[in-house]
Amino acid sequence: MLQKMLENVRMTNPLIHNITNYVTVNDCANIILASGASPIMADDKNEVSEISSLCQGLVVNIGTLNSRTIASMLIAGKESNKNNHPVVLDPVGVGASKFRTETVKQFLEEVTVTVIRGNISEIKALAVGKGRARGVDANIADQITEDNLSEAITFLKAYAEKVRAVIVVTGAIDIVTDGQTSYCIRNGHPMMSSVTGTGCQLSALIGAFVAANPDYPLEASVAAVVSMGYAGQLAFERLTDKDGNATYRNYIIDAIYRMTPDLLEKGAHYDIR
Amino acid sequence: MLQKMLENVRMTNPLIHNITNYVTVNDCANIILASGASPIMADDKNEVSEISSLCQGLVVNIGTLNSRTIASMLIAGKESNKNNHPVVLDPVGVGASKFRTETVKQFLEEVTVTVIRGNISEIKALAVGKGRARGVDANIADQITEDNLSEAITFLKAYAEKVRAVIVVTGAIDIVTDGQTSYCIRNGHPMMSSVTGTGCQLSALIGAFVAANPDYPLEASVAAVVSMGYAGQLAFERLTDKDGNATYRNYIIDAIYRMTPDLLEKGAHYDIR
């Protein structure tokens, strides 16, 4: 199943419209290219409708949210809905400011989203209305462990059902659920949190996978999450004792570029609940 | 000839004012430094006139065009004209939205440009008024091949004459023409299209070369195009089977840093028509 998802990205080369932050945008563009899809970044309200309609998918990321682009996000989201293009939302830092929380609330009211990806604190902020985010990182008290895994899945399934979207929560254990079926994914490496924007990159990658597999948003999201996590493992194996997070950043994107459908299937480490 | 162009960048260390996109801006700054020139990025309308007048050249790139910076592009362009500084225009994605098309049209009406660099779809959108751009990438139907090369050159020469600028079109074969003399350049590597912003980087590099060789915009542009393409070849040779587009991105800039006038001359692969 994962193989087919990646094959479709490589074969259909979907064009992905990104309205994103200026911190990690270059890595997002390069990881989309590494996957076999193509990125376009455009955020002015005078053109986002046209740009979105040219594309096969939209990724909205509020990492450096500013007043100028909120209207653009809404216009692009609605245009994507009109064209039945998948919409991925990355609510970076939601809960850390009213501005982020209210913008995401409005976006979810006006736009139908296909996938929401965040860390557990961000998803809790969305679902419960009050987050404990530590800036753009998950609060340690929120972390998903083997002990609270069942509870977390139950919570995320309920939220996925409520918003009718695939929910992707990343952390030590990643969970992907559409409210019916849930995947617990144990790929990845702790050092990934020392690279800025691995979450943003994953959201961009989900955009590529879901646009290439529009009828399988759950499976496509799982394939993207496993790709990213397994790339983090493969990249870690290459590091010498002089390499740090900058080289690691490059090797993760390199590993997505070199990923094959077979390699992905073999490296996947998940169970379905 | 190419040797002299690069020597002049290294010797005169021109300061290049860039009004550019937030996706590839860091790579543009580093490739300008790699060439021996210095970059400054500034896009607020309250300072672009002063900044442009401090510099020896201007590069305007509309990759993430937004309403705020259109006025800045026009002010900086006019200031550069007043000071006889070369102006390089990279009309990223022109034809993909009315907003981009109209902005470029206005820029070309109000500012005298020295060089326009784009992919063939972008240049067609400018010349014919209607493009078939696929986002920021060239449309496959537009691609220049050995079969349509003569026809493409005739078309580009006519457009260069009309706008009185050097036209640089990059793709599998690169063409540089001032309307009289045309260079067909066969450096480069297909993998360059898997790195975001190699086109933007080339436009920045052209800015450095043309600013250092203001009386030779055609030859300076050719030297920049050959440098970029040959750097792409040298960088490719270094890749291991684990390296992907992120490492390749770094190696391309590294190769510009290590380029010598002799190496450039020896690696050049072009004919003049």
Add this chain to the structure above:
Amino acid sequence: MLQKMLENVRMTNPLIHNITNYVTVNDCANIILASGASPIMADDKNEVSEISSLCQGLVVNIGTLNSRTIASMLIAGKESNKNNHPVVLDPVGVGASKFRTETVKQFLEEVTVTVIRGNISEIKALAVGKGRARGVDANIADQITEDNLSEAITFLKAYAEKVRAVIVVTGAIDIVTDGQTSYCIRNGHPMMSSVTGTGCQLSALIGAFVAANPDYPLEASVAAVVSMGYAGQLAFERLTDKDGNATYRNYIIDAIYRMTPDLLEKGAHYDIR
């Protein structure tokens, strides 16, 4: 002393609010992570007060200053003052435009800053009111050498006393002074100037060190400057004859990631005046 400063960054993992430029922002985020701190970039006036209050320190960098974020810088600065969080100012290119000069003047009037880091031309522009900046680089006529070192220190001590802040001037020799005690630091490598944003990265790093050591802004700044310079030396030693400024950029951040308190102490090369 330096050891303790780095240990505190690693142990307390301070959250650093950055209002910065879009050229070097990704490297700033990654170097903050490499040091053991965490970055958050947020620049909209609707949220900067909340974001700053969540953090332990603020870094304001005017590299691509624009009208939209000036208010944000002031709000975040005042909020940080209210919470007794350290504020680091990087007045990139001050003196190159009235817009930058006036913005920095206003910031210094309304916000109490803990550290100001710049090249010598920028600090002269601040102190004397008229700079000779060459864009974002120091003017060669301003450079600190062994010959004018005593004179430079006297000048910088007086300015530090006047603004009641730690002044960090980087160049071939780095000077850090609080007006009483001055450190002359001889770490670093000339090739660092061929990487865009090593100055910005250092300012971000100072933010991390000062936030983790709020009672020792002088010593924390020295530790950050030595870390950056020594990282530049260690990174240079790794370069092969094919590597250039892009690989060097990554290796510098890697070296910060791999820096240990012991290594830092051993590699430090400074005298106190």
